[in-house]
Amino acid sequence: MSAPVLAIEGLTKQFGAVRAVDDLTFTVRPGAVTGFLGPNGAGKTTTLRMLLGLTRPTGGRALVGDREYAAHPRPGRVVGAALEASSFHPGRTGLGHLEVFAPQVGVSRARCRQVLEAVGLDHAASQRVGRYSLGMRQRLGLATALLADPPVIVLDEPTNGLDPEGIVWIRRLLRQFAAEGRTVLVSSHLLREVEASVDEVVVIAQGRLRHASSLAELRTRATPAAYVVAPRPDVLATLATDRGWTTTADGDGLVVDGATAAEVGAAAHTAGIELHELVRRDVDLEALFFELTRPEANR
Template structure:
């Protein structure tokens, strides 16, 4: 997108102090973040973290206990034609099984001013032209995901909100979805995609928002999240206790792993130099860095931002 003006002026999406309780359960807890136009933002967290509840409040499908949401300068429902501003697909189960794929789109098309040609165009876009006349009850999970996306795109919206859109897609389908969403963002549109697995979306997203138990634990660019990855080294020694003592003297974190030890937060070269200096015998020394998935798992396991205080955002 560098060097070219975006084709679409899209609003941002934002939640501020958002809280939702169900009896004694606090599903969303004082959540605040913003989703910028021209980027794909991954809304991440383990199952039950409160992602779907947050998206439902953003789209006016659930009422917050406190806090607010907005699409641009107003709540979603305050837009004259909200479905033309935000296209959303929150689940792949809200289809009448007796309708055809084309028939499903034709039901929703008048709400956003779409005609029959637009319905056919979108079926081609999502790869369902050959299945347009089949009943949705005969569709696979992946096909229903594609049909849900086509429904979200009917009004050519500047914003797109998708809840776990890779569920049911095969690797080819995930690559297709990635290309579609990247192109959508390149046009200057706003894209928010939820997932409980960073690995499924890390090649798609520009920004990440991570929540655990309804609370924000991290918000940044994907590059800033990657910067939280730490070096490490895997060590095998006939004197493992000596390696562990060495690591503790140096202030390194050490833990047992398979046949040896993992020393976190330090390069293999530094471990080797310290072992040579202290005369500690090593039989194996292998660099072992954390990757994005490791960082994500550490965030969701601890419930704290690794870059700062809990809930710190960029």
């Protein structure tokens, strides 16, 4: 599948005295899942609305390939989007909702039933949307986005309201989209919700870009840590302090922050300190995320 790049170029949105999005620039490439991350109120939804032509920018532009979303002859066939799980007519059935959109993207009634089955709502096709749970509405929003089998998928907080099984399902689906060569942009206010499924991360706060890289590169910015059990934890703690590392008691051992397990092991060996257990602690990406998005951060 040939999918276009999404390009956000100097995008700005002013609502009265409030600058919701401030000179935002980043790109989203095909063949990867990009997590669009930031706390609630960071400007994520406003950015997505400008990308989809629902909100007019104060400055800058958002491109889908070489043009703005609305400039595509049939934009709904290029970008499939789900922004709000509440934007459904409560009196329509799930199937009826999709049938309203089907002519706009040039698909049949059979396709409506096909995507309902794909998102696990075939059993509720004749049920009125007003009786759907939040998780079911999330699935219906995804079905709407997939109607035209578009090369670009844009989802706003897609795991909200899903049970654990549904979260695993959406993660697998996102990975499948990327493997098919689609351009996938998914927003979340928590990194841990999308960490298992994204390749790239774009972090914003207060409408401004704070970080953009691969997830692997972001991990290198997180502080490493190791868990150590030693018969003389006091001696080990002194060694850690001398090396500029910090230690915290955890059960029978110590968590050493600021060093990898290999570094702790090498230092203990050189100092002749006996260790009974030494394991790597996964980097705390969530802590780094909060550090990147704190109000006083200046990046």
